[in-house]
Amino acid sequence: MAIAIRRVTKRFGEFVAVDNVSLAIASGSLTALLGPSGSGKSTLLRIVAGLEHPDEGDVSIHGEDATGLPPQERGVGFVFQHYAAFKHMSVRDNVAFALKIRKRPRDEIRDRVGELLRLVQLEGLANRYPSQLSGGQRQRMALARALAAEPRVLLLDEPFGALDARVRKELRAWLRRLHEEVPVTTVLVTHDQEEAMDVADRVAVMNEGRVEQTGKPRDLYEHPANEFVMSFVGPAHRLGEAWIRPHDLEVRQEPNGTSTEAMVERVVHLGFEVRAELVLEDGRRVSAQVTRNEADELELREGQIVFVRPSRTHVFSAAATPPGHS
């Protein structure tokens, strides 16, 4: 295990930010800590980095107990949401910072910085200052800076949170490729489930300071452990006791045995897919996701009466939520 978190609790006054969390992160993996704001994911990351101290529990990095170690001695690279660029230093000096602190020979620093700038595609901008870079470029610089000292663990705290949607998507794909090139154990904190599913090979879903479920992105989506994971990882609606994904709702023009009548309230075209927002007989609202072809065949339009039937539902027993209270 690259990182082992054991029974860690962190309180800020009355507020319990991290509540008795245990989590193991495998060497070379790219793990996402996914959760809404205030779920404790950033605090947990900062505890791993040594920027916060847990009230209880311990953290070990590569088998070595790191609980008492200051951030300088943990061998971690940390990337902040708002870049934390050293504004008075050029891009080159930012990236060279960790090496200069370690008093490495000048030739070695020059070569290593050149190599890192190539890796993050900023070769031509070495003499610029952070204020002359775009957000995406600043974050790539911050990543190169964090990688300079060859950390054992790379920690990214909402690294794309301050960027616009298009740049965010580009950087996700780029991060994925970078991780294949430089396979350092990486933990990424995000509140964006799509980002977590896209980038990470393992996801830990957090809520109210606890880890609700850990697993591969697909497993979380297909087999959510409880209602929270069901509703947070991908879209979901509650129908009576059961939960349903919008693409698991069959839409037909004719009634079919167990189907329910519904009125189409709104039709939203999302490129290949179409989302139909429906009102059921009892007034509850659900949405159904169908392909464009299906939508054309059904001739979906507002005000239309259709018949829906769930093809797959998830039912959670009361005992299944919330876990981690034991």
Place this chain on the structure above:
Amino acid sequence: MAARLGLRFAALGYLAALLAFPVGLVFWRTFEDGLGPVWNAATNPEALHALWLTVLIALIAVPANTIFGVICALVIVRGGRFHGKTLLNALVDLPFALSPVVIGLALYLVYARTGWFGGWLVDHGINVIFALPGMILATIFVSLPFVVRETVPVLREIGTEQEEAAWTLGASPLTAFFRVTLPAIRWGVTYGIVLTTARAIGEFGAVSIVSGSIAGRTETLTLHVQQRFQGFDLTGAYTASVELALLALITLLFMTLLRKETPVGDSDTPGDEALR
């Protein structure tokens, strides 16, 4: 358009009438009879000593208040919550609120031979009142808030992330402070230093009480101006005034030169706003 012109006229007119005209008149009066009398007034031993004393006091008070000011700002912004922080914050502003004369009197009450602490000091051969130490103390007192007040907002604005990034990159807290935090707040600190220097050079009231104004011994330039003015030596008073103005000008020039050395791309350093 007319409104804008009107505003400009009001601002410039106000400054011209109340500041530029009287100060300009001092310069004009000083050099009215040519350079000879000015040179004589400036090189007279008492005037030279006053100039030296003013510079010496500034050279001690300004660094002291710079170091203390930055530490104090760090405590106010980063010190967490503790009892007495509100008190600290209020105390820093005390020199702004109190008249310098009152400050001088307060120091006198503590350090004079008959004072609370002065008797013991005099017995051990240390004279504070009517001597240099008292004048330095008074100057430090009146010029204390500037660095703190200019540094606190800049420190607050840069936040802690750059420092934390430096830690994770292997920098010790001290290294992180000198290589990351201090450069990031340097314009706030610099502006504070300039204000502190101007205040230290121009201080009159507090120093006048604790120094005793002994010509050639405990007389700073500002005290010298008053002495000459009251002695009807107008050339002497004007000359010393011009020297004071030149000292202020040198301080401003020094800061402008420092700013020029800043790299272009650094223009969005938070501290810059204080200077624009």
